[in-house]
Amino acid sequence: MDTQADVQLLMGNEAMACGLLEAGCQVAAAYPGTPSTEILQSLIDRRDQAKEPLHIEWSVNEKIAFEVALAASYTGKRSVAVMKQVGLNVAADPFMRSAYLGVKGGLVTIVADDPGPHSSQNEQDTRLFCLQARVPVFDPASPAEAKQLVSVAFELSEKYQILTVLRPATRICHSRQNVALQPMQTLQRKAHFEKNTARWAATPPFLPALHKKLNDNLDAIAAEPHLQPLKTAGDGSQPRTALVASGIVYGHLVDLLEELGLSDQIDLYQVVMPYPLNPAWAAQLRNDYDRVLVLEETYPVIELQMAHLGVVGKQSGHVPKEGELTPDVIYKVLAGFLELEPPATAPADSRGRRPSLCAGCPHRSAFYSIKKCFPKGIFPSDIGCYTLGINLGAVDTVHCMGACISQGAGFYQSYVQDAQDVAGGDFPTVVVTIGDSTFFHSGITALINAVIQKARIIVVILDNGTTAMTGGQPVPHLGITAIGEPTTAIAIEPLVKASGVNFLECCDPYDNDDFETLLKQADTHIRKPDGGVAVLISRHGCLMERHVARAQPRFKIDITDDCIGCRRCVEAFECPALVMNEATTVAEIDQDRCIGCGTCIPVCPVKAIIKGEQL
């Protein structure tokens, strides 16, 4: 029994951070992204508990995070790279090659998946990615298991000198559980890089052998006795029938069987390592069962490897191929499989109130001005809080980190081909919006490309001095490391200038008149004979940062009887502190939420929003 003192209430992400400390991880690099962010954040918060030196960094992007962790592993130390599922796409290049070259010290990549998706641009399955990359992957069913699998993943990584992946889904990352803590290992490793160009710089002649070694390793790993699917045997009342599940879906299934009084009736398997799946196990299942229900998120990874004709799953069309497998979805599938009474139709999944930018958010002011100046503009945007600019009609495309600048250039190149009079400025105004963190992540190369390809676009860098969406991680221009130490600050302006941009201005979007003047000047610039990319930095701190909110003046804002109920402030500006009183048909300020910024004042056509005394 665990003593009370060893048990803490931990979020899955915190549990994994504890797992990293317990496993003696010494280098941790990550780029933030929901649902993975709190893993590194918790490690930062707990770093004082580490028994040995621990380097923690918020890297500029996921590729870099992975490469930093990779080299640390070459020196024999345990290291981790942490990212969300689409971050692995960014890190794919080094990741895929690492499968062949292998590692030295344990290297675990924690990739958080987002079935649903809840907060992502897709719901890709890292397990399938691992199948393609040929990397073993673990799929935890609870926060406690996620922590425990950190050590398992490190040990496997070292035993075979192979890269391993832990893939928690959102429901693991953001679930809390009572978790037992273990003592921390001290590995006492000193960095020692053993040179071996045949491996660490492997040229094509060396790769077939490395590939062979990888495949042999995978065969051995698939057969590792302690990584086999875990069986809970049924009582024989449902012969030749089995249930197979992995990850959080396994948890949902266990609770559902309990609710239906079916626990311990049917053979049930939990697949902890969905890839590589042991072919011997799959053969056993082909032999022992006529019908097997396979439940997994999001892609049919186990199903594909089972090659069982009696499998009921995504391929057979019995399990939804998209979206989260919630307990209600699973109930429906299970009822069909076991010929149970079908559940009362689950209520349609209503998302309720939609999210919006915070009250007083500087992005809102910037978007409002952009839309106002260029009602016919084309607005590529990017990944972050500012995606919510959709609600203000100032965001037309959102694709992946950094895509907006290249997309903006692509829009320009396509339209300008058809222009009658380019010199006369006969092309639409393309205004790109990109956050500061996203700009560093992958906007810089796109900006250089736009400049050399002579794109005439306006790039607005929304600089709020933080990675706000994920809770305020420091960005390179703040000059602070992950653990709060001072470092060189990389300012945005010189980077923009060095990229060959000739029009560069900076303005607080709260000063809407100045901001709009600069937007118009930028538009003039892109249409000049020697014009090109124009960059406007929209600079105002994120209000989620307490010190920013506290430092700015706060006014009593009211709406007078002059309000004609035109809804412009509520709909076109959409500050959550502005609400329409449907009974009186006038707008009101929700004083609980209003932060007194006054940025809504210029929005009202009849000047009904007024600024009172400073609070």
Added chain:
Amino acid sequence: MKQQIIVSGIGGQGVLFLIRLIAQVAVNRGLAVLTSETHGMAQRGGTVLSTIKVGAFASPLIRAGQADVGLLLWDANLPVHAPLLRDGASLVINAEQSVAGAQAKQCIAASRMARDMGNAVLANLILLGLAIQQQTLFCSAADCVQAIRQLAPERFVDQNLQAFQLGLNHTND
């Protein structure tokens, strides 16, 4: 002991703190607990739903019609999340006026009371107070007080306790 609880609100109302608090009470009592939370984009003022399952469970999510208790910080969410509640589930709602389908004793103008205390976010603890008064949860007032002392930032402990007591001692007249 098994109990399934939903906490529904909108981003910024302190739903997560309430979840942590109730889950911490479970841990303090040596009970197994699982929660699920909404993070990321939806937190920006959108509808958020969190769940707590106390006792021997394997999944943090609650199936339709299975929740024993509903704590609603945003009354407009009731139609969205009511289908999760089982027949006869206990419910407490933060509402200025009476809510269709709820009794008066289940409603409390927690946001207004919290505003009067100077901080609208305290509505979460006022609602918790009412939930304890109505004996809807697996735990006692003393359990909650202990957890508030554990989890609230030091300078807010007294204010949080006051808010909790306000809900706990609330009467409808």
